[in-house]
Amino acid sequence: MISSDAVRARLAEHVTELGEGAWITLAREAVEEPDALAARIVESSPLGAETLRIGAREVLTPRRTAWHGDPGRVYAYSGRTFEPAPWTAPLVEIRDRVEALTGVRFDSVLVNEYRDGRDSMGWHSDDEPELGPHAPDDVLIASVSLGAHRRFLLRHRRRGETHELPLGHGDLLVMGGTTQRRWQHSVPKTAKPVGARVSLTFRLVRPRPA
Numbered sequence: 001m002i003s004s005d006a007v008r009a010r011l012a013e014h015v016t017e018l019g020e021g022a023w024i025t026l027a028r029e030a031v032e033e034p035d036a037l038a039a040r041i042v043e044s045s046p047l048g049a050e051t052l053r054i055g056a057r058e059v060l061t062p063r064r065t066a067w068h069g070d071p072g073r074v075y076a077y078s079g080r081t082f083e084p085a086p087w088t089a090p091l092v093e094i095r096d097r098v099e100a101l102t103g104v105r106f107d108s109v110l111v112n113e114y115r116d117g118r119d120s121m122g123w124h125s126d127d128e129p130e131l132g133p134h135a136p137d138d139v140l141i142a143s144v145s146l147g148a149h150r151r152f153l154l155r156h157r158r159r160g161e162t163h164e165l166p167l168g169h170g171d172l173l174v175m176g177g178t179t180q181r182r183w184q185h186s187v188p189k190t191a192k193p194v195g196a197r198v199s200l201t202f203r204l205v206r207p208r209p210a
């Protein structure tokens with residue numbers, strides 16, 4: 001059984017403890033040739049804006065996304081379910097690099113493309129019950145950033161305390177333990193001129209029983 005403690009121990013030099021069993025690690029420039037990889041992913045992933053249900057309203061996401069993974073890694077959020085597209089060559093390269101660094105072979109990945117500063121991701125936690133190793137108290141998410149630098153914010157759900165991490169150029173951010181339970185995160189819009197950014201959030205998803 002994978003435990004996120006083993007990942008924290010392995011990446012000990014990069015750990016920030018957030019308290020209450022929540023922690024993140026940030027390794028700068030962990031992936032080589034991030035710009036070339038981003039271009040290959042944008043070419044080969046079925047990226048598109050999704051319609052999400054927020055209460056009674058349907059809204060289009062202000063970013064393009066694609067869900068890839070092993071067969072059966074169905075991901076459900078905001079009233080939608082997503083069947084995984086197969087792994088592509090650039091995603092396998094990065095998945096294997098993330099495995100070498102974390103010791104975990106992630107089974108799925110959400111690709112997010114932020115075309116410019118108007119694209120964003122609102123406050124949320126990735127705490128869906130199918131997320132492993134064991135949502136909501138132990139969720140492992142390994143996020144690789146490619147392309148333009150963007151601000152990544154963490155906000156404590158009760159205390160409102162925030163941390164700001166500038167992410168870019170092959171950086172690897174891992175969120176583990178109770179981070180999803182205790183904190184939310186976001187990628188805010190920016191009025192500054194910024195180029196395109198691609199983020200890959202690798203996950204463990206329990207397969208749906210057939």
Ligand SMILES: O=C(O)CCC(=O)C(=O)O
Nearest residue numbers: 110112126152187199201
């Ligand atoms: O783009 C990012 O760095 C964040 C992506 C994210 O939060 C997600 O995919 O759930």
Ligand SMILES: [Fe+2]
Nearest residue numbers: 124125126185
């Ligand atoms: Fe997220």
